[in-house]
Amino acid sequence: MSFSWARPYEPKHPVMKWLDERLPLPRLAYGAVGGGYPVPRNLNYFWNFGVLAGIFLTIQIVTGIVLAMHYFATTDGAFNSVNGLIMRDVNAGWLLRYAHMNGASFFFIVTYIHIFRGLYYGSYKAPRELVWMLGLVIYLLMMATAFMGYVLPWGQMSYWGAQVITGFFSAFPLIGEPLRVWLLGGYAPDEAALTRFFSLHYLLPFVIAGVVILHIWALHIPGSGNPTGVDVKDERDTLPFHPFYTAKDGWFAATVLLVYALVTYFAPDYLGHPDNYIPANPLATPAHIVPEWYFWPFYAILRSFTIDFILPAKLWGVLAMFGSILLLFFLPWLDKSPVRSGSYRPVFKRFFWLLVIDVLILGYVGGAPLNWWRTALGQFASAYFFVHFLVILPLVSAFETPDPLPSSITDSVLHGEEAEAAPAGQTRPRRGATATAG
Amino acid sequence: MATKAQSAEGPATTDSGGEGVRRRDFLNVAAVSFAGVGAVATLGPLIVQMSPSADVLAQATTEIDISKIQAGQGIKTQWRKQPVFVRNLTPKEIAAADAVQLSDLRDPETLAQRTKPGHKNWLITLGVCTHLGCVPLGIGDGENKGPYGGYFCPCHGSMYDTAARIRQGPAPKNLMVPDYEFLSPTTVQIG
Numbered sequence: 001m002s003f004s005w006a007r008p009y010e011p012k013h014p015v016m017k018w019l020d021e022r023l024p025l026p027r028l029a030y031g032a033v034g035g036g037y038p039v040p041r042n043l044n045y046f047w048n049f050g051v052l053a054g055i056f057l058t059i060q061i062v063t064g065i066v067l068a069m070h071y072f073a074t075t076d077g078a079f080n081s082v083n084g085l086i087m088r089d090v091n092a093g094w095l096l097r098y099a100h101m102n103g104a105s106f107f108f109i110v111t112y113i114h115i116f117r118g119l120y121y122g123s124y125k126a127p128r129e130l131v132w133m134l135g136l137v138i139y140l141l142m143m144a145t146a147f148m149g150y151v152l153p154w155g156q157m158s159y160w161g162a163q164v165i166t167g168f169f170s171a172f173p174l175i176g177e178p179l180r181v182w183l184l185g186g187y188a189p190d191e192a193a194l195t196r197f198f199s200l201h202y203l204l205p206f207v208i209a210g211v212v213i214l215h216i217w218a219l220h221i222p223g224s225g226n227p228t229g230v231d232v233k234d235e236r237d238t239l240p241f242h243p244f245y246t247a248k249d250g251w252f253a254a255t256v257l258l259v260y261a262l263v264t265y266f267a268p269d270y271l272g273h274p275d276n277y278i279p280a281n282p283l284a285t286p287a288h289i290v291p292e293w294y295f296w297p298f299y300a301i302l303r304s305f306t307i308d309f310i311l312p313a314k315l316w317g318v319l320a321m322f323g324s325i326l327l328l329f330f331l332p333w334l335d336k337s338p339v340r341s342g343s344y345r346p347v348f349k350r351f352f353w354l355l356v357i358d359v360l361i362l363g364y365v366g367g368a369p370l371n372w373w374r375t376a377l378g379q380f381a382s383a384y385f386f387v388h389f390l391v392i393l394p395l396v397s398a399f400e401t402p403d404p405l406p407s408s409i410t411d412s413v414l415h416g417e418e419a420e421a422a423p424a425g426q427t428r429p430r431r432g433a434t435a436t437a438g
Numbered sequence: 439m440a441t442k443a444q445s446a447e448g449p450a451t452t453d454s455g456g457e458g459v460r461r462r463d464f465l466n467v468a469a470v471s472f473a474g475v476g477a478v479a480t481l482g483p484l485i486v487q488m489s490p491s492a493d494v495l496a497q498a499t500t501e502i503d504i505s506k507i508q509a510g511q512g513i514k515t516q517w518r519k520q521p522v523f524v525r526n527l528t529p530k531e532i533a534a535a536d537a538v539q540l541s542d543l544r545d546p547e548t549l550a551q552r553t554k555p556g557h558k559n560w561l562i563t564l565g566v567c568t569h570l571g572c573v574p575l576g577i578g579d580g581e582n583k584g585p586y587g588g589y590f591c592p593c594h595g596s597m598y599d600t601a602a603r604i605r606q607g608p609a610p611k612n613l614m615v616p617d618y619e620f621l622s623p624t625t626v627q628i629g
Binding site: 062069070085088090091092093094095103250254282 | 488
């Protein structure tokens with residue numbers, strides 16, 4: 001796997017040798033996340049977010065298993081088991097519940113940064129197309145898991161979220177309504193829906209963990225990308241994952257976990273909705289109903305279709321919303337530029353930041369109450385989202401003249417330092433003259 | 439060999455080489471220890487969440503009305519979700535319990551030690567066999583009281599006498615007497 005200079009696993013202790021001949025699990029770990037995995041030496045902090053996503057998946061699984069020990073998946077018991085039993089009676093239950101609630105938000109925050117890292121640095125391009133696509137599968141599974149988890153407390157937002165999201169399926173002609181009734185096990189969200197959502201909410205994180213393993217496996221065949229997008233050429237371009245990137249990931253994880261702890265302890269409900277502390281009432285919808293923040297951009301796309309055009313507006317909204325994610329599966333073939341990194345693509349770079357702004361606008365529109373100008377803004381931003389991927393990216397990759405690439409990763413890192421290290425007087429140091437004089 | 443030559447010159451003070459403790463070693467140990475202590479502290483909530491929660495602890499006391507229990511009768515009630523036997527002993531049963539030599543008992547206790555002063559006829563015990571936790575027979579009318587006239591556990595044949603003391607069978611201890619007090623002559627609070 002990966003590079004010829006990857007350090008082989010050499011167990012020294014007799015017990016490790018004995019184990020290695022029978023079950024080479026330490027060898028697998030050493031080659032995957034140990035000293036045996038060579039990683040480009042020039043990774044910036046955006047390359048820490050994959051490990052962070054793994055950390056938050058672990059936090060969600062651990063806190064979730066514990067919460068499931070105290071949760072009742074019944075329409076009579078769910079709200080009280082979360083807001084009464086877990087929040088008040090279970091020892092440290094409040095902490096575990098808030099950790100799980102905000103853990104979901106942080107899982108999405110780090111995943112979104114991870115995805116946009118991939119978009120900017122061309123991580124979806126050959127030979128890493130499958131890494132990208134498996135990542136999208138993980139993202140879709142995350143969305144399903146998060147949605148079903150949000151239903152479990154059986155508050156007002158839980159209930160109406162379940163109603164609206166399962167309502168998507170009723171948009172499809174003919175099969176739509178029977179499909180919705182089948183998914184819910186009834187005509188409105190009720191006990192049958194709650195218990196099946198709980199079952200699947202418990203299952204899907206383990207499916208995610210399985211796809212994460214495939215994601216990492218596929219990544220380790222070509223090895224990690226890097227900010228220049230230039231392929232690794234020789235041993236000087238890489239560092240062993242351990243101790244270099246384990247230390248960097250550890251430091252950065254500690255920093256992000258500190259922010260996570262601050263939110264969990266001091267603003268645990270900041271990212272949530274107060275209406276979800278009202279028990280579910282099937283007879284009254286909250287005045288302002290929105291999904292959790294991480295779904296806002298998609299909610300904006302869903303809401304931006306207001307007029308029937310050949311197909312009903314409702315169906316267009318649902319198709320566009322699903323299409324906005326399915327579109328990303330074709331990204332490796334929409335962007336044909338041979339240059340991976342956005343740092344060397346002057347035109348692409350500008351459009352990348354426009355896309356970031358566009359998604360932020362979609363997020364704002366999706367989370368805010370509707371009025372005429374927000375609807376118009378959402379429609380424009382939704383259209384631009386599709387135009388970016390379907391029109392702009394193919395055109396840019398066809399007509400853009402990329403900046404010159406560095407000849408190697410090492411070359412891009414050691415820009416001028418060799419000249420600086422030369423004896424004084426022979427070359428003019430670029431900076432730090434006094435520091436290098438000694 | 440190179441490190442030997444260096445150490446011969448004196449303790450290593452530079453960042454590289456040498457056998458002394460380097461600054462980096464200290465930083466490594468400090469950083470990993472800090473993370474390790476944090477990880478262990480994180481286990482705290484994950485462990486204590488399994489302990490009885492506040493709503494379970496709220497069931498710690500139970501009041502029982504014993505006014506309707508005639509001599510020779512008993513009732514089965516609950517305390518902390520465990521069965522409790524409340525038995526109004528007849529004078530004959532009290533005499534039988536008092537007649538037993540303490541040296542004959544596996545878990546020596548007198549009936550007086552197992553009841554409250556002035557209420558020697560009220561025998562209150564957990565209905566949990568001290569062998570493996572089954573509920574012994576003998577409290578209800580017509581149930582098998584065993585050869586000693588107290589309780590008989592159907593699971594593995596432990597036999598208790600009229601003071602609910604173990605007399606024969608695998609159980610190691612007498613049926614446990616919970617903490618309780620008489621709030622009035624006809625009301626008992628357990629726990």
